[in-house]
Amino acid sequence: MEDKRLKQLVQRYLDGVCTPEELAALQEILRDSAYQERLEALLGEAWQDGAEGSVPRQDERSADEILRRILAHDRQKRPIWLSRWSIAATVVLIVSISALFYLRFGAGLGDNQSVVNTPLDADPGTYKAELSYDGGKPLLLKTSQEGIVMTERGVSYIDGTGVDLSAQGKPVKESYYELRTPHGGSYQVTLPDGTHVWLNAQTTLRYPARFASDARIVMLTGEAYFDVAKKKDDNGRVVPFSVITDQQNVHVLGTEFNLKAYPDEALTTTTLIEGRVRVERPVSGESEGGAAVILSPGQEAITSGTDDGLVAREAEASIVGAWKDGLFVFNDEPLEKIMQRLSRWYDIEMSYKGGAEHIRFTGNYAMDKSLRNLLEHITLTEGIRFETVGNSANERRIIAIKD
Structure with missing residues (x-):
């Protein structure tokens, strides 16, 4: 055979x-x-x-x-x-x-309910985001585009098509933009200095229409991958680039790193891919920091909202940024942590019975595939089951059960 x-x-x-x-x-x-x-x-x-x-x-x-x-x-x-x-x-x-x-x-379906309306058949995320500035009404960006490019001349999509912001009024040099991705959405942005940022689902990036001459500062909630462009001032000195979150301030000169700072997760993690970064705990939410660590490639800095600690350790850097290339990678992770990621991408809610949240799983999965197929693989290898809740097409909750 x-x-x-x-x-x-x-x-x-x-x-x-x-x-x-x-x-x-x-x-x-x-x-x-x-x-x-x-x-x-x-x-x-x-x-x-x-x-x-x-x-x-x-x-x-x-x-x-x-x-x-x-x-x-x-x-x-x-x-x-x-x-x-x-x-x-x-x-x-x-x-x-x-x-x-x-x-x-599916489970719990009425006779008139289509299978595609169940949470188990949730569609994968796609390119979705909205852009606003100075607190104005957000503009829904095209889902046919992967991202936008910011320049002093204005905003355009990656293919060069202009983004029409005329309905929001004309921004000034001091304006701040906010790029937001919802559940089930991701997007990219090239900032005015040439820095490229990939935003994962349920993420907000706030940045100025024009960076200052001596500092580049952006604010992040959620998860993003940064490829920071090197920029020098008139005196030939490299202008630092900083990312501010609730639990970490990250300062770099030119590097690649992933920063995960979701409000509903206990840990904030900065993982360095290339270059060097300084990660510090903010003091009273200000940019001046307290405890700090300097990371080398392949390391990550972790902080928790429950204490003032800042821990540096070795990381699986090749796995951390896989999401920006369209791949889920799970490396002996508990189901609760896995489903937290999936819930943002497939726009579902999760609950657990019988200790199912503690089952650990290893594998990888293309993010453009269906949720149903992924859950089938988890069921095959771990012996748990997934059920839907209710008959409503608007119900987004799945229960993971370990018998």
Whole structure:
């Protein structure tokens, strides 16, 4: 049996379309220890789903668990197509074909409710943002564009098309812009100094229409990746660039770093990719700081809203910025932390039962894929189930349950 056939059967099993005959063939193959050794690699390929890059794959424990469940599955029992009313009460999400049918048809659906209206079928995020200045009415930016470019002449999209802000009045040199992304949105901006910033979902970046000659200061809430342009003043000195958040002030000269500062998360984290940065705790919200650390590439600085500590440690820098390249990367993270990220991107709410929030997961997933498919993978490897709440198309809550 060639790897190609084994990979095909494994993928059909993971996708929930494996027939009883194919399941029997897969079980027969995997009883051979030589092919059991290939399962982990094939599961890793199936999980990556076309994503590229050096990222974690399924671990050995997950592969062993899926092997055990495939071999233990009763291939004589064909999957039963249940009514949508009975699915919510009778289908248990285990690693089997019936588990995948449950995720495909949803839980708690009324007869007139379409599957695509359930939170399990939430669409992935896309390019969405709004721009305002001086507290004026925000302008919704084009979703067909990835970002905007700020210059002294005005604002344009990346392709050079102008952004019409005439309805908001003409900004002055002292104006401050605010670029905001909602749940399920991301955007980019090139600042007046040439600094490139990627904004993740639910993020606000506040910056001046024109930077001062001796300092470049922006304010951030949420998560952003910065590629800071080097800029010199008239005397040839490099003008510092600073990012101000509630828990950290980050000062750089020219570098790449990721800064995560969501109000609903306990930790604020600055991860340095290139160059050097100084990270300090703000004093009474002012730019002058208290305790400070200087980071080298591959390090991160962490602060908590519950204490005054500032901790520097080694980071997985290649993983931290994966979101700006359209990839979720989970490295032995608890489900609660994972779903916190997913909730911003897919615009859903989460709750947990039976300690499901503590289950840990490793893998990577393309951000332009459906939520349903990602939850199927988590269910396959970790043995939990996901249920929707209510019958309303506006209900956005999913419950993760560990039995």
